[in-house]
């Protein structure tokens with residue numbers, strides 16, 4: 078250690094860069110404090126100019142006449158650690174425009190800095206040192222924390238303050254916020270997610286007011302399953318709306334609910350803030366669903382024939398429906414129908430209430446899709462059947 082200190086003291090290094098090479102030796106000090114202390118010790122032990130390494134040769138009196146610290150620019154950080162406050166100010170100014178509670182500092186050192194550090198380590202070894210990057214992030218974090226009163230968070234920061242040490246630029250990466258809720262889609266003909274073929278969607282009807290309140294840049298919608306464009310969803314379906322780069326992180330959710338519910342197409346309720354983990358849970362949940370299908374037959378059947386439809390209960394084999402084959406691969410799967418109720422309307426028309434496992438295609442359960450789904454309403458009745466209307470009327474509750 079004495080040898081390393083001797084080598085370092087002859088170079089022009091600032092207190093921070095000096096102290097950092099011994100980070101793992103003296104705890105409880107900042108690198109700058111450690112560096113200052115070591116410089117004092119060094120000045121007492123050996124003359125830092127001529128470096129006579131005899132530790133018994135105390136020359137402490139010289140301290141009074143020497144200014145501690147190098148006269149020239151630091152050969153390791155090139156003045157970076159003497160200019161931290163200036164850089165911090167830049168970041169603090171940028172942070173003023175956004176709402177956040179937690180932050181994280183990151184940096185990309187310039188090539189010049191990386192090379193200087195590597196060269197130094199080659200000379201003196203890396204036994205006790207700490208990387209420059211780590212000190213920068215920590216010390217900068219302290220300055221920002223002090224100025225803003227916000228907390229540093231390494232795990233899930235609201236905002237990442239990223240320093241480009243090549244040109245001194247500061248960039249803010251504002252992490253998304255997530256809002257959980259339940260929606261109903263009360264009309265047919267709009268998709269769940271944004272789709273340019275349609276003039277609106279559940280996503281946009283929720284996302285647009287959300288962007289307005291959060292001043293975010295974009296939204297993403299995560300639903301617990303989805304209904305067909307032509308189907309209504311009268312059940313309350315869980316969803317999460319993700320807002321990218323929000324400048325307001327805690328919008329008034331009651332207000333948002335009111336804004337969305339002005340629409341007659343979509344209603345929301347139970348809005349609350351959540352995290353990315355909830356998105357994962359919402360997307361992977363597979364609750365049972367109950368549907369109401371309006372079935373139209375090509376030719377009339379007797380009321381007692383409809384009784385046969387009870388046999389739909391049980392496993393149904395289903396190959397990927399013809400209507401989605403262009404975007405899904407052709408697979409066969411098995412899903413269970415859990416219960417069936419029939420309400421006759423006319424000899425060619427009835428209502429089918431089906432409870433089934435997630436992922437069962439109901440339109441094909443009715444039509445049979447040319448034998449690709451079996452059993453089906455068409456198959457059991459021996460009459461071609463069509464699903465004229467479809468509603469999701471219940472979604473089993475999932476603990477989130």
Ligand SMILES: [Zn+2]
Pocket residue numbers: 090091092093094095151152153154155156157158
């Ligand atoms: Zn330095």
